Amino acid sequence: MPRVQSPSLNDESPLPLTFDQPVAIVGGGTVDNALLQDLHERGVVLIGADGGADAIAAAGLVPAAIIGDLDSLQDRTGWESRSRVIHIPEQITTDFQKALYSTRAPVTLALGMTGKRLDHTLAALSAVLQVAPDRHVLLVDEVDVALAVVGPFAFEADRRERVSVHPLLPIRFRRSLGLFYPLDGLFLEPGGLLGTSNEGSGGRVEIVPADATPWLLILGRARLYDLIDACLLAGKP
Helix, strand or coil, X not given: CCCCCCCCCCCCCCCCEECCCCEEEECCCCCCHHHHHHHHHCCCEEEXXXXXXXXXXXXXXXXXXXXXCCCCCCCHHHHHCCCEEEECCCCCCCHHHHHHHCEECCCEEEECCCCCCHHHHHHHXXXXXXXXXXXXXXXXXXXEEEEEECCCEEEEEXXXXXXXXXXXXXXXXEEEECECCCCCCCEECCCCCCEEEEEECCEEEEEEECCCCCEEEXXXXXXXXXXXXXXXXXXXX
């Protein structure tokens, strides 16, 4: 993905905060500092979900904004002099959800939302499922990148590269191209048949579901920037 100019925000910027470039929402889980620095260098906007701002600071960076109920943010007063701090006190949603509904971007990455605690991981998957019809959101951890998809999607995969297709809800697939185990006509569902650990046959992969039910595409993290580009090419869900 190309380098893009970082945004500027002020206290009068209305919600939702809208960006023309990809955004990375950072939570309080495990975050790779080197990845954060690389995202910043590529012009990805960094947003702290409450205490995720401290994870951004640990990488030597400053978030464009901090969003959440602020119950885990260290030194809120100090942050207010360096970044826009948006306090949302409602307790119906998680800080990740607050950051999602307070921002708009062509592609949204989510770091530090999975792995450290199972309940947080499940909540993150629920949040991604909720917004999948309206935006591209990629969950990123130490090993994988997971994209919630609505409708057909195409990307590149090497021969024998792991390609996992996970049903967030019961879903039937019309056809697939470029997978070692085709999805043609298969019905996948949680607690039933899954599409874990499929493999690419080499080159372009196309996956076409029978309807607009969201599904989860999971690839190795090395494919992060390829998936960002594929999302930008696909446009709005």
